[in-house]
Amino acid sequence: MSEIEVMAEALRAGETTAEALTRCALARIAEQNGELGAFAVVDREGAVSAARRADVELSDGIDRGPLHGIPVAVKDLIDVAGLPATRGSAHFSGHRATEDAACVRRLRAAGAVIVGTTVTHEFGYGPTGDRSWHGPARNPHEPRRMAGGSSGGSAAAVAAGIVPVALGTDTGGSARIPAAMCGIAGYKPAFGRVPRDGVFPLAPSLDHVGVLGATARDCRLVVDALAPQHSAPHRLVGTVARIGWLEAAARTPVTSAVADLTWGSLSEHDVTHVPWDAQDAMGDAFSAIQNSEAFATHADRVRDQPELFDAEVLDRLRSASDTPGWRYVRALHAREAAREYMSGLFERFDLLASPTVGITAPLLGQREVTVNGSSRAVRSTLLALTSPWNLLGFPALSVPAGYVDRLPVGVQLICPPDREDLLFSVADSIVPSCAGA
Amino acid sequence: MSEIEVMAEALRAGETTAEALTRCALARIAEQNGELGAFAVVDREGAVSAARRADVELSDGIDRGPLHGIPVAVKDLIDVAGLPATRGSAHFSGHRATEDAACVRRLRAAGAVIVGTTVTHEFGYGPTGDRSWHGPARNPHEPRRMAGGSSGGSAAAVAAGIVPVALGTDTGGSARIPAAMCGIAGYKPAFGRVPRDGVFPLAPSLDHVGVLGATARDCRLVVDALAPQHSAPHRLVGTVARIGWLEAAARTPVTSAVADLTWGSLSEHDVTHVPWDAQDAMGDAFSAIQNSEAFATHADRVRDQPELFDAEVLDRLRSASDTPGWRYVRALHAREAAREYMSGLFERFDLLASPTVGITAPLLGQREVTVNGSSRAVRSTLLALTSPWNLLGFPALSVPAGYVDRLPVGVQLICPPDREDLLFSVADSIVPSCAGA
Numbered sequence: 001m002s003e004i005e006v007m008a009e010a011l012r013a014g015e016t017t018a019e020a021l022t023r024c025a026l027a028r029i030a031e032q033n034g035e036l037g038a039f040a041v042v043d044r045e046g047a048v049s050a051a052r053r054a055d056v057e058l059s060d061g062i063d064r065g066p067l068h069g070i071p072v073a074v075k076d077l078i079d080v081a082g083l084p085a086t087r088g089s090a091h092f093s094g095h096r097a098t099e100d101a102a103c104v105r106r107l108r109a110a111g112a113v114i115v116g117t118t119v120t121h122e123f124g125y126g127p128t129g130d131r132s133w134h135g136p137a138r139n140p141h142e143p144r145r146m147a148g149g150s151s152g153g154s155a156a157a158v159a160a161g162i163v164p165v166a167l168g169t170d171t172g173g174s175a176r177i178p179a180a181m182c183g184i185a186g187y188k189p190a191f192g193r194v195p196r197d198g199v200f201p202l203a204p205s206l207d208h209v210g211v212l213g214a215t216a217r218d219c220r221l222v223v224d225a226l227a228p229q230h231s232a233p234h235r236l237v238g239t240v241a242r243i244g245w246l247e248a249a250a251r252t253p254v255t256s257a258v259a260d261l262t263w264g265s266l267s268e269h270d271v272t273h274v275p276w277d278a279q280d281a282m283g284d285a286f287s288a289i290q291n292s293e294a295f296a297t298h299a300d301r302v303r304d305q306p307e308l309f310d311a312e313v314l315d316r317l318r319s320a321s322d323t324p325g326w327r328y329v330r331a332l333h334a335r336e337a338a339r340e341y342m343s344g345l346f347e348r349f350d351l352l353a354s355p356t357v358g359i360t361a362p363l364l365g366q367r368e369v370t371v372n373g374s375s376r377a378v379r380s381t382l383l384a385l386t387s388p389w390n391l392l393g394f395p396a397l398s399v400p401a402g403y404v405d406r407l408p409v410g411v412q413l414i415c416p417p418d419r420e421d422l423l424f425s426v427a428d429s430i431v432p433s434c435a436g437a
Numbered sequence: 438m439s440e441i442e443v444m445a446e447a448l449r450a451g452e453t454t455a456e457a458l459t460r461c462a463l464a465r466i467a468e469q470n471g472e473l474g475a476f477a478v479v480d481r482e483g484a485v486s487a488a489r490r491a492d493v494e495l496s497d498g499i500d501r502g503p504l505h506g507i508p509v510a511v512k513d514l515i516d517v518a519g520l521p522a523t524r525g526s527a528h529f530s531g532h533r534a535t536e537d538a539a540c541v542r543r544l545r546a547a548g549a550v551i552v553g554t555t556v557t558h559e560f561g562y563g564p565t566g567d568r569s570w571h572g573p574a575r576n577p578h579e580p581r582r583m584a585g586g587s588s589g590g591s592a593a594a595v596a597a598g599i600v601p602v603a604l605g606t607d608t609g610g611s612a613r614i615p616a617a618m619c620g621i622a623g624y625k626p627a628f629g630r631v632p633r634d635g636v637f638p639l640a641p642s643l644d645h646v647g648v649l650g651a652t653a654r655d656c657r658l659v660v661d662a663l664a665p666q667h668s669a670p671h672r673l674v675g676t677v678a679r680i681g682w683l684e685a686a687a688r689t690p691v692t693s694a695v696a697d698l699t700w701g702s703l704s705e706h707d708v709t710h711v712p713w714d715a716q717d718a719m720g721d722a723f724s725a726i727q728n729s730e731a732f733a734t735h736a737d738r739v740r741d742q743p744e745l746f747d748a749e750v751l752d753r754l755r756s757a758s759d760t761p762g763w764r765y766v767r768a769l770h771a772r773e774a775a776r777e778y779m780s781g782l783f784e785r786f787d788l789l790a791s792p793t794v795g796i797t798a799p800l801l802g803q804r805e806v807t808v809n810g811s812s813r814a815v816r817s818t819l820l821a822l823t824s825p826w827n828l829l830g831f832p833a834l835s836v837p838a839g840y841v842d843r844l845p846v847g848v849q850l851i852c853p854p855d856r857e858d859l860l861f862s863v864a865d866s867i868v869p870s871c872a873g874a
Contacts, residue, residue, distance in 0.1 A: 292762025296770075299763055324758055325729025325765035326736055333733075 002217035003164035008066050011058065018058070018069030018113060022051035025071040025115050028162045035143050038156035040076040040134045041084050042116040047071065050113045057111070066221045068111030073157045073166035076117040076134070077124050077150075078209070079198040080104050087200045088120040088132035088150075090308040091301055101198025103167060103209050103226050110225040115163060118153030122313045124169055124202045125294060126150055127177045127382040130364045131310045138364065139182055141407055145361040148178030148382065154212045155182040165213040165222050171202045172290060173356075173386025175210025176398035180356035180410025183400050185427070186212045187219035190417035191393025194226045203293035206286070206390040216399050216427035220420075229420070241426045243413075244274040244349035251279045252384040253371035254358030257404040262355040262411040265401040265430045274345060274352070282338050282388040283380075288331035289391065291320035339392050346416050351426060354385050356398040356410035389414055397423055402432040439654035440601035445503050448495065455495070455506030455550060459488035462508040462552050465599045472580050475593035477513040477571045478521050479553040484508065487550045494548070503658050505548030510594045510603035513554040513571070514561050514587075515646070516635040517541050524637045525557040525569035525587075527745040528738055538635025540604060540646050540663050547662040552600060555590030559750045561606055561639045562731060563587055564614045564819040567801045568747045575801065576619055578844055582798040585615030585819065591649045592619040602650040602659050608639045609727060610793075610823025612647025613835035617793035617847025620837050622864070623649045624656035627854035628830025631664045640730035643723070643827040653836050653864035657857075666857070678863045680850075681711040681786035688716045689821040690808035691795030694841040699792040699848040702838040702867045711782060711789070719775050719825040725768035726828065728757035776829050783853050788863060791822050793835040793847035826851055834860055839869040 001009075010016045026044055033039050054069035079085050079097035081104075086092045100108065107114065119134045121127075129152025130136035137152030139145040140160040147156040151168025155178030158166050168175040170188040179186025187210060194209040201207055209226070213219035243266055249259050263271070295317055301308070302317055309317070345352060362369055362378050369378050389396035395417060398410035411430065415423040438446075447453045463481055470476050491506035516522050516534035518541075523529045537545065544551065556574045558566050566589025567573035574589030576582040577597040584593040588605030592615030595603050605612040607625040616623025624647060631646035638644055646663070650656035680703055686696050700708070732754055738745070739754055746754070782789060799806055799815050806815050826833035832854060835847035848867065852860040 288762060292766050295761070295763035296766035299767075321761055321763055323762040324732070325725060325760040325762045326732035326758055328762035328765050329729050329733035330736075 002221060003214040004066055004070055004218050004221050007070055007164065008068070011069050018051040018054035019048060021069065022047050022071045022113050022115060025162050028160065029116070032160050032162065036138050036140060036156045036160055037135050038118055038137055038153045038160065038162065039073070040086065040117045040119050040153065043083055043114065046082070047113050047115040054111050054113060064109070064111030065225065067107065067225050070112050070165070071115045071163050072107060072112045073116055073118045073154060073163045074104060074114055075120050075151050075154050075166065075168045077120045077169050077200045078104060078167055080114060080117060083117055086133055087124070088122040088134065090133050091305065093133060097198070099198060102195040104198065106226050107167070118151070118157050118166055120153060121150035122310045123200065123298065124150040124171060124174055125313055125316065127173055127379055129178055131312050136364050137178070139361045141183060142361070145363055145407070146181065148181035148361060150174040151210065151212060152178045155179055155184060155186070158182070158184045158212050158214055165211060165218045168210045168212050169199060170208045170210035170390065171206045172286065172383045172390050175212055176356050176386045176396060176410070176412060177382050179212050180398045181361040181408060183408030184212060184214055185216040185219050185400070186210060186398045187216070187223060188389065188396050189223050189227065190395045193229070193417070194223065201297050203290045203297070205293060206290055208390065216397060216424055219397070220424050239268070239429070241269045241350040241422065242348070243269045243271045243426070244345050244352045245271050246276045246352055246354040247273055248276060248279065248354045248358070248385050251276065252358055253376045253381045254355055255371055255404070258355050258358055258360070258409050261404060261409050261433065262401045264433065265411045266353060268429050269426065271353070272349070278338055278341050279388065281334050282391055283384065285331035285334035285338065286387045286391045288323050288327040289335070291323040292325070292328040295320040335391055338388070342392060342394070350415070350419065350422055352414040354412050356385060356412040357382055358385065360404055360407035360409060385412060395420055395423060397427055399427045399430050400432045401430065403434045439658065440651040441503055441507055441655050441658050444507055444601065445505070448506050455488040455491035456485060458506065459484050459508045459550050459552060462599050465597070466553070469597050469599065473575050473577060473593045473597055474572050475555055475574055475590040475597065475599065476510070477523065477554045477556050477590065480520055480551065483519070484550055484552040491548050491550060501546070501548030502662065504544065504662050507549050507602070508552045508600050509544060509549045510553055510555045510591060510600045511541060511551055512557050512588050512591050512603065512605045514557045514606050514637045515541060515604055517551060517554060520554055523570055525559040525561070525571060527570050528742065530570060534635070536635060539632040541635065543663050544604070555588070555594050555603055557590060558587035559747045560637065560735065561587040561608060561611055562750055562753065564610055564816055566615055568749050573801050576798045578620060579798070582800055582844070583618065585618035585798060587611040588647065588649060589615045592616055592621060592623070595619070595621045595649050595651055602648060602655045605647045605649050606636060607645045607647035607827065608643045609723065609820045609827050612649055613793050613823045613833060613847070613849060614819050616649050617835045618798040618845060620845030621649055621651055622653040622656050622837070623647060623835045624653070624660060625826065625833050626660050626664065627832045630666070630854070631660065638734050640727045640734070642730060643727055645827065653834060653861055656834070657861050676705070676866070678706045678787040678859065679785070680706050680708045680863070681782050681789045682708050683713045683789055683791040684710055685713060685716065685791045685795070685822050688713065689795055690813045690818045691792055692808055692841070695792050695795055695797070695846050698841060698846050698870065699838045701870065702848045703790060705866050706863065708790070709786070715775055715778050716825065718771050719828055720821065722768035722771035722775065723824045723828045725760050725764040726772070728760040729762070729765040732757040772828055775825070779829060779831070787852070787856065787859055789851040791849050793822060793849040794819055795822065797841050797844035797846060822849060832857055832860060834864055836864045836867050837869045838867065840871045
């Protein structure tokens, strides 16, 4: 059972109240947030009064479903009416959201209790999660390491057991990367499924709302509340899925311990190695699109108040401005070619899979990492396996595969939009294990 | 009556034959093409045998409609099976098309007789029409002047009376600009209406197949044969159209003689001046999109065989490669904003109008022009008023407004896609006159 379902059952059995759950979450924040840097803003009063309303409703027989009375957190890139909305940046240090984002409205309509906002890498522009106006998000498994990013605060809050789920965003892996590095589940539904109104943009053709949860099932419950889907689902026949294992390690840094652990996590299924020659082209296309769209989002701020950016984020934006337009145009063509290629694979396989990230969590501030004997840039290493699914917009889920050297590792499952049921049933079959411990 | 209709009537009355019309066109090419440089390839045998087939069909009672047996020409950017397809470039000096472009197939199915291919500015990338592997297209009104471009050969062929209509393309005005400067009609239907398979691309989100005709009605007959439309037409109530006259001259070089003549050509209608503040933004957006897409089309040729390009075209491509991706992304947003603005104007006006080009035909090779006392670049002056409608994809028609200093001037009419009938009925009301003669 998922954490949400455990809480939901306890609530309906009268074993706890929404207020008690919320006060417990608030108490954990008070204890742990100093070390974790997970929360940007804690809304004690708002959360307690929302929890009380949830309790009154339940006792009046009004039941809004599985999220009713459940404490949740929302990434500081998503507007929550009345709360500061800094987007992790000094540019918005004094800004407050006046309205709820569409996804926040839906969370509230489902009865969820928002306890606060979580730290984001500045403007969501970084998979390391350690450059924010609020300071770095830290990994609950080892606080001198990154939680990952950009939804690092949401991942840390869930991994530390403060809330069972939190909203994030995912432009290149921003929900799945910190989920993998913090040992929880992270889900990016199909592009466009969850509305983005009120979510601060980074690269609009790549931006997704994502969910970080204690388990895959927790993620699924939230996504279903955010965006009910009514299409006929493609379910698994029997219990064994045909999985295409993308041969990522040939082109991207993946340690052998991570490769073995993640591959082994799918041993119940019929797993076939699939060459992934298109990976470089997809990576180039992703970069050209993200660079162009991200700089288009921020060009005026870079021109007018560059000093308000974190220095690393500013450098990255300035480099992004150099991508030529014709590369963007070619990237759009490459995106279509890659979509066709992957659609062909999805005729042969139920799902595709790979490690979520080829390494375990680096240290805060670390920018080079040695993988299989050669030095690599941390950022591109973190993004290599997740960003292709932002390019193509397919649903992609990271679930814990186990631990390498006591640090969490995630395995990523990818499917076409109509195979979410199958994706989540395979996710349920994965039992985390240890390697090299 | 249009030239096509005159010919069609004569054919059916037995006063002429398709073969006679074709031999007449071929004879005129033989006489005039040395001076005009209009044709790249003349297909005597193919044309005569197609004309004979058309005659046999007509005598057998098979009537393919108004284009049956009519001689036409096709721009050398559009594939005609079996004929050389150079695209005006040394890059394709030995190339032959193996299949007809979709629009050529439709022309043939409508019974038209293709007499040859017409000279294009290299790869369609220039409104001056004077840089082609085949040499410059010359203006029949004064052969030391430009026919305009890039469909300069098609315009010269029609204006010289060789064929009543010719296919062109239009990415920034390539059908309308030479039509205006040669004193004929040029029409760019709505984006996507005429299929582009087999048409060599320049900037795919701006590229249109266009038609150059002796009269607007000739253009219409061809477009209807290329792409029958079945939507309910929006017709003119009465005979007076509400026309919004875009105040172009404030921002773009337009000589006062051209402004007066074109404005005066619409005097039967209810014409209102409309400020056009968005023009600069539309021009910038057009340039960013054309630069990015055109270089994406040609990047490999620029890298591998730059020496095969005309030097001016190569320079222009190299400059185009500098447009940053974020400008392309912003241009896509600006395009949407401009579309919204213009849609608002189309609620108040039946049509919009402006001069097609603010000046008369410059000399071949001329690159600076003095307009109202200041020196301007010829290329941007030619493109300023036509390219916005490539950006937005609205139908746009240039019809002769008369003459300034014995050189032709065109007036441009623009409409939403469902108002073609109205557009052409206003075009029929325009009587060319003279100014400053």
